[in-house]
Amino acid sequence: MHKMAKVIVDVPSRETDRPFDYLIPESMSGWIEVGSRVGVPFGRRTVQGFVVSLHDQLEMDSSRMKPIDELLDLLPPLPSDLVQLAAWMSRKYACSMISALQAMIPSALKGKAERYIHVADEHQREEERTSEGVLFNSQALLGEAEREIVAYINHSGSVTMAHLSARYPDRIEVIKNLLGQGILFESQAIKDRVRKKTVKTVAAAVSGEAAKEALASFGGKARRQREVLEFLLEVGAPLSMKEVLSTLRVTAGTVKSLADKGYATIEDVEVFRDPYQDRHFKATKPLERTPEQEDVYRYLTETLDDHRHGVFLLHGVTGSGKTEVYLQTIERCISLGRQAIVLVPEISLTPQMVERFKGRFGSKVAVMHSRLSTGERYDEWRKIREGRVQVAIGARSAVFAPFADLGLIVMDEEHETSYKQEETPKYHARDVAVERARQHGAAVILGSATPSLESYHAARSQSNDHFAPMILEMNQRPSGSRLPGVHIIDMREELREGNRSMFSRALHQGIAQRIERGEQTVLFLNRRGYSTFVMCRTCGYVAGCPECDISLTYHQKSDNLRCHYCGYATPAPSVCPECQSEHIRYFGTGTQRVEGELSKLFPGIRVIRMDVDTTSEKGAHERLLQAFRDKKGDVLLGTQMVAKGLDFPDVTLVGVIAADTALNFPDFRSAEKTFQLLTQVAGRAGRHQLPGEVYIQTYMPEHYSIIHSSRHDYHSFVREELQHRRTLHYPPYSRLILVTLSHEQLPVLLRMAENFASELRGRAQRLGWYGDLDRLTPEALDILGPVASPLPRIKNRYRFQCMVKYRGDLDAVTLVRETSAATMDQLRDASLQISIDVDPQMLM
Numbered sequence: 001m002h003k004m005a006k007v008i009v010d011v012p013s014r015e016t017d018r019p020f021d022y023l024i025p026e027s028m029s030g031w032i033e034v035g036s037r038v039g040v041p042f043g044r045r046t047v048q049g050f051v052v053s054l055h056d057q058l059e060m061d062s063s064r065m066k067p068i069d070e071l072l073d074l075l076p077p078l079p080s081d082l083v084q085l086a087a088w089m090s091r092k093y094a095c096s097m098i099s100a101l102q103a104m105i106p107s108a109l110k111g112k113a114e115r116y117i118h119v120a121d122e123h124q125r126e127e128e129r130t131s132e133g134v135l136f137n138s139q140a141l142l143g144e145a146e147r148e149i150v151a152y153i154n155h156s157g158s159v160t161m162a163h164l165s166a167r168y169p170d171r172i173e174v175i176k177n178l179l180g181q182g183i184l185f186e187s188q189a190i191k192d193r194v195r196k197k198t199v200k201t202v203a204a205a206v207s208g209e210a211a212k213e214a215l216a217s218f219g220g221k222a223r224r225q226r227e228v229l230e231f232l233l234e235v236g237a238p239l240s241m242k243e244v245l246s247t248l249r250v251t252a253g254t255v256k257s258l259a260d261k262g263y264a265t266i267e268d269v270e271v272f273r274d275p276y277q278d279r280h281f282k283a284t285k286p287l288e289r290t291p292e293q294e295d296v297y298r299y300l301t302e303t304l305d306d307h308r309h310g311v312f313l314l315h316g317v318t319g320s321g322k323t324e325v326y327l328q329t330i331e332r333c334i335s336l337g338r339q340a341i342v343l344v345p346e347i348s349l350t351p352q353m354v355e356r357f358k359g360r361f362g363s364k365v366a367v368m369h370s371r372l373s374t375g376e377r378y379d380e381w382r383k384i385r386e387g388r389v390q391v392a393i394g395a396r397s398a399v400f401a402p403f404a405d406l407g408l409i410v411m412d413e414e415h416e417t418s419y420k421q422e423e424t425p426k427y428h429a430r431d432v433a434v435e436r437a438r439q440h441g442a443a444v445i446l447g448s449a450t451p452s453l454e455s456y457h458a459a460r461s462q463s464n465d466h467f468a469p470m471i472l473e474m475n476q477r478p479s480g481s482r483l484p485g486v487h488i489i490d491m492r493e494e495l496r497e498g499n500r501s502m503f504s505r506a507l508h509q510g511i512a513q514r515i516e517r518g519e520q521t522v523l524f525l526n527r528r529g530y531s532t533f534v535m536c537r538t539c540g541y542v543a544g545c546p547e548c549d550i551s552l553t554y555h556q557k558s559d560n561l562r563c564h565y566c567g568y569a570t571p572a573p574s575v576c577p578e579c580q581s582e583h584i585r586y587f588g589t590g591t592q593r594v595e596g597e598l599s600k601l602f603p604g605i606r607v608i609r610m611d612v613d614t615t616s617e618k619g620a621h622e623r624l625l626q627a628f629r630d631k632k633g634d635v636l637l638g639t640q641m642v643a644k645g646l647d648f649p650d651v652t653l654v655g656v657i658a659a660d661t662a663l664n665f666p667d668f669r670s671a672e673k674t675f676q677l678l679t680q681v682a683g684r685a686g687r688h689q690l691p692g693e694v695y696i697q698t699y700m701p702e703h704y705s706i707i708h709s710s711r712h713d714y715h716s717f718v719r720e721e722l723q724h725r726r727t728l729h730y731p732p733y734s735r736l737i738l739v740t741l742s743h744e745q746l747p748v749l750l751r752m753a754e755n756f757a758s759e760l761r762g763r764a765q766r767l768g769w770y771g772d773l774d775r776l777t778p779e780a781l782d783i784l785g786p787v788a789s790p791l792p793r794i795k796n797r798y799r800f801q802c803m804v805k806y807r808g809d810l811d812a813v814t815l816v817r818e819t820s821a822a823t824m825d826q827l828r829d830a831s832l833q834i835s836i837d838v839d840p841q842m843l844m
């Protein structure tokens with residue numbers, strides 16, 4: 001018998017980031033498990049928590065311990081392997097246990113304490129004893145208003161304070177009075193944000209002889225009840241109340257009378273909200289594998305069949321049939337009685353993608369993405385937890401899908417930076433996927449046409465401490481179509497020849513040709529570097545956020561300026577606030593400018609524009625793509641959104657307006673990102689019968705990322721890029737930890753940041769770790785900074801950062817975590833915040 005549980009409580013602070021001990025009441029002892037969600041008293045509140053371990057022995061005197069208040073679910077929301085995974089995340093990413101646990105459950109289960117009102121026991125008993133409408137012995141002292149309230153609560157069992165005050169808005173004083181006298185009392189309990197959805201069902205409660213007797217017993221007056229019973233007997237299965245009422249045109253009262261006589265039962269049955277219930281997915285069958293696919297498939301299924309843990313890096317050129325391999329491997333996994341998770345970047349979780357999985361696996365698939373309502377997401381999650389589906393497809397957080405016997409995790413486009421969560425817990429879904437697969441003895445497929453340097457290097461050198469995948473390659477397209485021809489266009493040359501347009505002559509001609517032939521063009525604009533600020537052409541004033549040191553972005557739809565970091569918004573000015581000049585220009589979003597230019601150059605051209613502005617409405621993304629597929633557009637123009645996963649037969653031209661905008665970004669990964677993006681975009685052309693062409697416009701035509709991507713030459717790019725990384729000691733030749741300190745006052749922050757950095761250096765020195773990465777030792781650690789962050793002020797808080805760069809088997813995360821805790825303890829400044837980002841993707 002378990003007597004005590006250790007519970008992680010939902011109180012986000014450094015001091016509470018440890019398990020607390022609670023007694024397990026006898027009534028719960030058979031039900032509580034590791035991973036159970038409970039309501040526990042904490043200080044003077046009731047808070048939600050998760051059980052992380054169970055114990056038969058008490059560690060202290062039971063009189064000093066409090067019991068668990070309530071058990072919130074019959075089936076624990078977290079299987080115990082996820083609780084272990086949370087502990088792993090907390091160590092690896094220096095995050096609190098509660099933040100890791102919360103990341104694993106749907107937001108519907110982030111319950112908050114609610115105040116409930118009850119009638120005190122002794123007053124309830126009094127009612128039972130007399131049962132003549134006399135409520136309790138002290139009733140003589142109560143007025144009618146009081147009696148009514150007490151009777152109401154007694155009738156409902158308990159009600160929330162919010163409910164009560166809404167029902168009796170003018171009797172708050174009366175309620176307070178009853179509470180003061182102890183006739184009513186208050187308790188707290190956790191209330192979920194979303195309820196399970198139920199429908200009322202009706203079924204016959206009699207059969208055989210009893211049914212005949214029942215039918216005979218109805219006189220002429222109860223003719224309707226008789227009809228209902230006949231109908232229920234005929235169907236022989238529970239029906240929804242709605243259906244009974246509409247088919248027989250009877251009232252709910254009729255059905256209820258039937259139930260009151262004991263001839264029928266009415267029940268609330270749980271149902272699942274299904275976001276795809278109105279959609280029909282055309283069923284597909286596995287395609288016959290190409291020889292390349294066959295090789296890959298064999299490796300994968302051997303691992304699956306042996307129930308082994310294995311990580312595979314599937315490097316396949318665009319259109320080489322990676323998705324088909326995923327589908328067939330998943331099928332094998334399911335046939336072995338295990339489950340599979342498919343991770344895709346949020347941006348490519350398009351209806352097309354969902355269709356491919358639903359088409360193959362039908363109702364075995366749960367889909368989890370951010371455009372679902374909280375209730376829908378909760379229900380998709382429950383299908384997974386209750387074992388009703390075998391496949392989960394979703395963005396980053398789907399890596400936590402609570403399957404019992406996970407056999408396979410697929411991560412498509414594994415190089416995508418969106419797999420790293422930028423908020424706490426700052427985890428990378430790739431590392432979490434590998435760890436989960438290790439727990440389950442499962443296989444992992446990391447798929448990409450342009451694998452990240454981290455994964456590729458780990459596979460080649462087999463030196464990564466966390467994972468060392470096996471590389472599987474696919475270089476052919478099953479359709480037999482060739483990779484498109486890519487032309488690099490030097491925009492400096494265009495300018496020299498007198499072309500000031502944003503379109504080169506070649507791209508211009510290419511678009512004209514496609515319009516003529518009735519083929520389609522995809523135009524891609526890298527949004528990074530094209531942000532839309534407002535500038536005064538007279539004095540050079542740029543509108544900036546008053547709280548964050550960055551320029552505001554113009555939004556045409558709402559005609560206002562917004563800060564992308566803090567949400568600050570202000571109407572767009574018509575005159576310059578500095579010099580009163582009217583020459584203040586809004587540079588519309590990059591895509592809007594291109595659209596304008598296109599219609600000037602090609603009168604009558606049909607442009608479908610896809611960017612943040614045109615896809616913010618629900619379903620807009622889907623509508624635009626469908627319109628393009630139906631050939632209602634000559635050109636699909638967009639940002640990152642058009643780069644991924646799209647497959648249109650008539651697209652024969654892809655144009656990249658400015659390839660190098662990302663190259664100027666102060667980020668050591670900018671060459672890698674540019675290469676990946678160009679390769680992805682180019683992969684959209686000529687995927688079917690018609691051959692494709694790609695034009696890449698650039699001001700840096702000699703840059704290696706552009707040259708190699710134009711030749712579809714991943715390996716040469718990687719070779720060159722790895723050399724740079726090695727020289728500068730960047731990942732994968734080192735690991736990084738970014739520590740950001742923020743505070744409202746700049747001078748205070750400066751002092752604290754210095755303080756932190758020197759404490760960190762001192763500790764590293766004492767461990768003998770600190771030094772220069774240029775020294776040829778297998779282990780080394782260096783600390784850069786503190787310096788002002790690239791975004792030096794956000795939401796009125798100043799920001800300074802330190803970068804820890806290290807290699808070898810050092811536990812630098814613990815070092816940073818302990819130093820940060822020590823600094824907080826020592827400085828005791830409520831305004832100071834220290835955030836730790838392990839393996840950062842964004843260096844802002």
Ligand SMILES: Nc1ncnc2c1ncn2[C@@H]1O[C@H](COP(=O)(O)OP(=O)(O)OP(=O)(O)O)[C@@H](O)[C@H]1O
Nearest residue numbers: 287288289290317318319320321322323324478479
């Ligand atoms: N074995 C096969 N036989 C015939 N056609 C195939 C086969 N495998 C895949 N295809 C087809 O080839 C095309 C590309 O396949 P798929 O989308 O799976 O490639 P991918 O590598 O995932 O592409 P991307 O890199 O663009 O995501 C699709 O139209 C698909 O139906």
Ligand SMILES: [Zn+2]
Nearest residue numbers: 536539576579
């Ligand atoms: Zn001005």
Ligand SMILES: [Zn+2]
Nearest residue numbers: 545548563566
């Ligand atoms: Zn701001």
